[in-house]
Amino acid sequence: MNSSMYRNLTITALLMALAIMIPIMMPLKVVIPPASYTLASHVPIFLAMFLSRKSAACVVIGSTLGFFVAGFPLVIVMRAASHIFFALLGAWYLKNHMEVLSNAFSFVTFNFVCAIIHAIGEVVACLLFYTTTTLPNIDLMYVVFVLVGGGTIVHSMVDGYISLYIYKAIPKSIIE
Incomplete structure (x- = not known):
């Protein structure tokens, strides 16, 4: 392994640790199953996307584990696992178009395209969950x-945007 590979492995491990800890420790979260909003829960995933596909996949696994360990309902853990689609x-896309991060x-x-793919993945995860379990007394479509x-x-x-701000604040010598 060369130093670049060690650096990427280390950064990926740190992002995985953050992805695990954010759902467990973040005080700013709203949970109305199947909806949940945990501030910055996608930031490690985005930062890993800026690094590589392997990093993104590993961090999604870490994030899913974090939501599971934090005791979130299974439907929310499934939503976290669905992040693999938008992350990969x-x-x-970024592998060949890193200039996207420099152009507003x-x-x-x-x-926006990532957000749409992300939302589709989460909606499909919810629909799969609710069509294979007993439906709660909720307006499912809404x-x-x-x-x-x-x-x-x-x-x-x-x-x-939080991820982009953090990425731009990191010295280029660390991430290149």
Whole structure:
């Protein structure tokens, strides 16, 4: 292994640790199953996307584990696991288009597309969960499509911008 590989492994491990700890320790979270909003829970995933697909996949696993260990309902843990789709697609795109992180308009578009993919993954996770278990006494369409789908788009975009701000604040010698 060369020093670049050790650096990426170390950064990935640190991002995984953050992804595990955020759902456990973050005091700012709203949980209305199947909807949940934990501030900055996607930040380690976005930062890993900026690094590589392997990092993104590992951090999604860490995040899913964090939501499980924190005792969130199974439907929310499934939503966390669905992050693999937007994380891998985003990392795949960034592999050849890192300039997106330097151009404001391009990042808005990238972040919005990631948020849409993210929301679709979470809505599908909820629908799979609720079609294979007993349905709770909720307005499923409103909760799944508005609270989870719409809320995920907003939450994802906010976390995307937090991640970009952190990424730009890191000295380039550390991340390149």
